[in-house]
Amino acid sequence: MTLPPREKMIKYGAEMLSDAELLALFLRTGTRTQHVIEVAERLLSTFGSLRRILLADSSELNQVGGIGVAKFTQLHAIAELADRFYDSQSLRDGSLNSPHSTRRFLQRRLMRQQREIFMVIFLDNQHQVLTAEEMFAGTFNSVEVHPREIIRRALKLNAAALIVAHNHPSGVPEPSRADRQLTEQLRQSCTFFSIQLLDHLVIGHGCSVSFAERGWL
Numbered sequence: 001m002t003l004p005p006r007e008k009m010i011k012y013g014a015e016m017l018s019d020a021e022l023l024a025l026f027l028r029t030g031t032r033t034q035h036v037i038e039v040a041e042r043l044l045s046t047f048g049s050l051r052r053i054l055l056a057d058s059s060e061l062n063q064v065g066g067i068g069v070a071k072f073t074q075l076h077a078i079a080e081l082a083d084r085f086y087d088s089q090s091l092r093d094g095s096l097n098s099p100h101s102t103r104r105f106l107q108r109r110l111m112r113q114q115r116e117i118f119m120v121i122f123l124d125n126q127h128q129v130l131t132a133e134e135m136f137a138g139t140f141n142s143v144e145v146h147p148r149e150i151i152r153r154a155l156k157l158n159a160a161a162l163i164v165a166h167n168h169p170s171g172v173p174e175p176s177r178a179d180r181q182l183t184e185q186l187r188q189s190c191t192f193f194s195i196q197l198l199d200h201l202v203i204g205h206g207c208s209v210s211f212a213e214r215g216w217l
Helices: 005-012 019-027 036-047 050-055 058-062 069-093 099-110 147-157 177-192
Strands: 117-123 129-137 161-167 196-203 208-210
Touching: 005 019, 019 036, 019 050, 019 069, 036 050, 050 069, 058 069, 099 117, 099 129, 099 161, 099 196, 099 208, 117 147, 129 147, 147 161, 147 177, 161 177, 177 196
Parallel strands: 161 196
Antiparallel strands: 117 129, 117 161, 196 208
């Protein structure tokens, strides 16, 4: 006899659950005509992966029967919880030790934001992470950034280097002229205080642009 997902997890561990079974645990209930496992399987068939389900917006999920406001909020809460868990692990164990891991961290933090967020990662003289902070929030297509506030925070933390990033909610990460001007202002401010500006990343939907890789820093 096939065990229900909850009992299967208790007996064998969560790693033994299929994607559909794991998703069904969070959905909790099905519809009048479909068991919760069938709803989960239909979601996976429609979107192709757990990742795409968790990134879907309410209008996309509403097209799949049985997914109302309650289930939509549950799914997005799961995605946010997972992001915060991995972010805290990355900061705690110092795993932001490569451009790839740093980019993945920033993409998780910024990719789903509906307005522009400017984030700063503060590093010590060994380039170990001191903290990562969302310092400025703006609108859909702009964010006002104050280099003075970034420098003030860096000095308070005794940071020796910075990586900055912001998102483009449009999904297109190509830096604007204003982005380049701001980066140059920040670079000059950092140089004055002997702080390295290692990179500025612009985050889009599943893609990003690095100022350092383009030779702009």
